[in-house]
Amino acid sequence: MSHISIDAHRQRGKISKYIYGQFSEHLGRSIYGGLWVEPNSNIPNINGLRTDAITALKAIKVPVLRWPGGCFADTYHWADGIGPADKRKKIVNTSWGSVVENNHFGTHEYFELLNQLGADAYVNGNLGSGTVQEMSEWVEYMTFNGTSPMADLRTANGHKDPWHVKFFGVGNESWGGGGNMRPEYYADLYRQYQTFLTSYDSDSPLYKIASGPNVDDYHWMDVLMKNAAPYMDGISLHHYALASAWEDKRPALAFPEAEWFSLIKSAQKMDELITKHSTIMDKYDPEKRVGLIVDEWGSWLRAEQGTNPAFLYQQNTIRDAMIAAITLHIFQKHVDRVQMANIAQMVNVLQSMLLTDGSKIVKTPTYYIFKMFLKHQDAIAMDTLDDLSETTSASISKNKDGYFVSLCNYGLTATDTITVDMDSLISTVSGEMLRGTKMDQHNDFDHPDEVSPESFTAITHDSHQLTAKIPPMSVVTLQIDTVN
Ligand code: AHR
Numbered sequence: 330m331s332h333i334s335i336d337a338h339r340q341r342g343k344i345s346k347y348i349y350g351q352f353s354e355h356l357g358r359s360i361y362g363g364l365w366v367e368p369n370s371n372i373p374n375i376n377g378l379r380t381d382a383i384t385a386l387k388a389i390k391v392p393v394l395r396w397p398g399g400c401f402a403d404t405y406h407w408a409d410g411i412g413p414a415d416k417r418k419k420i421v422n423t424s425w426g427s428v429v430e431n432n433h434f435g436t437h438e439y440f441e442l443l444n445q446l447g448a449d450a451y452v453n454g455n456l457g458s459g460t461v462q463e464m465s466e467w468v469e470y471m472t473f474n475g476t477s478p479m480a481d482l483r484t485a486n487g488h489k490d491p492w493h494v495k496f497f498g499v500g501n502e503s504w505g506g507g508g509n510m511r512p513e514y515y516a517d518l519y520r521q522y523q524t525f526l527t528s529y530d531s532d533s534p535l536y537k538i539a540s541g542p543n544v545d546d547y548h549w550m551d552v553l554m555k556n557a558a559p560y561m562d563g564i565s566l567h568h569y570a571l572a573s574a575w576e577d578k579r580p581a582l583a584f585p586e587a588e589w590f591s592l593i594k595s596a597q598k599m600d601e602l603i604t605k606h607s608t609i610m611d612k613y614d615p616e617k618r619v620g621l622i623v624d625e626w627g628s629w630l631r632a633e634q635g636t637n638p639a640f641l642y643q644q645n646t647i648r649d650a651m652i653a654a655i656t657l658h659i660f661q662k663h664v665d666r667v668q669m670a671n672i673a674q675m676v677n678v679l680q681s682m683l684l685t686d687g688s689k690i691v692k693t694p695t696y697y698i699f700k701m702f703l704k705h706q707d708a709i710a711m712d713t714l715d716d717l718s719e720t721t722s723a724s725i726s727k728n729k730d731g732y733f734v735s736l737c738n739y740g741l742t743a744t745d746t747i748t749v750d751m752d753s754l755i756s757t758v759s760g761e762m763l764r765g766t767k768m769d770q771h772n773d774f775d776h777p778d779e780v781s782p783e784s785f786t787a788i789t790h791d792s793h794q795l796t797a798k799i800p801p802m803s804v805v806t807l808q809i810d811t812v813n
Contacts, residue, residue, distance in 0.1 A: 426637055607621060
């Protein structure tokens with residue numbers, strides 16, 4: 330039994346739509362094959378971008394896309410990825426399997442992708458192996474409107490108008506693959522690099538993001554905030570859900586019951602991480618101006634058998650749907666600090682929305698959570714009074730018609746009966762459900778609809794209270810229309 334009480338006056342604040350952000354890196358088949366297939370491909374595409382993927386992603390209203398990495402960002406030299414495709418440098422992707430990177434997907438192709446998706450840009454710059462000048466010129470190339478060496482080069486490459494860059498990351502995981510730096514050293518470099526990232530559009534200045542801590546490295550957060558907070562708009566946090574130790578990645582399918590719960594427990598740690606990092610941030614930024622940007626999150630499981638382990642291709646089950654719902658609920662609890670989050674990664678890598686195989690494509694259970702949760706984007710998070718069962722997670726937002734409720738019962742056997750009380754008059758309630766009947770239920774290319782949303786009707790209500798019976802291994806959303 331669970332109970333939730335909604336008081337219209339208890340509001341946490343706006344849920345930034347950017348919490349529903351995505352991440353796509355030059356890693357395995359995330360970009361190449363998953364999104365980019367070349368304009369002359371037999372796979373239907375518009376300007377090289379596969380139409381089936383774009384159509385599916387448009388339906389989840391991707392608000393922002395982080396690119397080009399991840400680890401790859403700190404080896405990426407943007408000038409390799411502009412100009413005629415056949416003249417672009419072929420490099421070795423030393424971060425991910427030492428495969429050839431032909432640079433056919435570069436800055437222009439990224440903005441074409443954003444344009445087709447209707448998403449905002451989050452470009453991650455190279456601080457690890459790139460210069461201040463290189464980073465500064467990339468911003469000039471992308472955003473300067475006028476005559477300048479980089480703007481002229483952009484025009485010569487076929488794009489006269491500048492693009493809009495909303496978010497810019499200064500390095501990635503600088504404590505590790507991004508340079509193995511100490512926080513004091515990175516804080517100084519961050520201050521230096523960001524100085525030369527000019528906001529050419531004064532109406533919409535760059536939102537600059539510092540490379541933040543790994544999981545629970547609170548020392549990194551403290552040093553960065555102490556030394557560089559006034560120079561940043563956001564600071565990143567990375568946390569992946571693991572079913573066991575980092576060195577012992579567990580399978581995405583056919584896992585034991587214990588790993589259902591260990592993966593979920595690992596995802597739930599996000600709440601503690603955000604709380605503790607926010608407390609440190611509060612010391613230096615009590616007004617909460619600086620955003621905590623969780624720009625890598627999701628489940629990290631063993632790569633599927635027969636695939637290149639460096640490509641991080643994993644299946645996605647109803648368990649991943651639980652991870653997505655629970656984590657998004659945590660972000661919505663912390664709307665005062667979490668200004669953006671980017672699940673890793675959008676296609677074919679880690680906890681993805683879509684899986685592709687040649688011309689085939691399949692939507693994952695995680696995709697459906699993003700679709701079912703659309704009404705939370707930019708709505709007002711409610712601070713409800715909850716008494717939830719041990720295996721239930723919930724989040725409620727207010728929209729123009731009433732309330733949008735998402736509920737996740739991650740128990741394996743028991744249905745949870747949830748009552749929701751509210752101080753306004755209920756007019757109608759409609760519901761949707763994503764449900765598993767076994768722990769590793771998933772969609773594959775031969776069975777694409779094993780897990781997909783269905784209408785949810787196990788609801789009764791009177792004027793101010795509703796009751797819903799939430800089956801185990803399910804996520805339910807309810808739109809409660811009210812009369813005030
Ligand atoms: O998302 C995969 C990798 O995980 C990213 O490249 C890196 O930043 C993190 O370690």
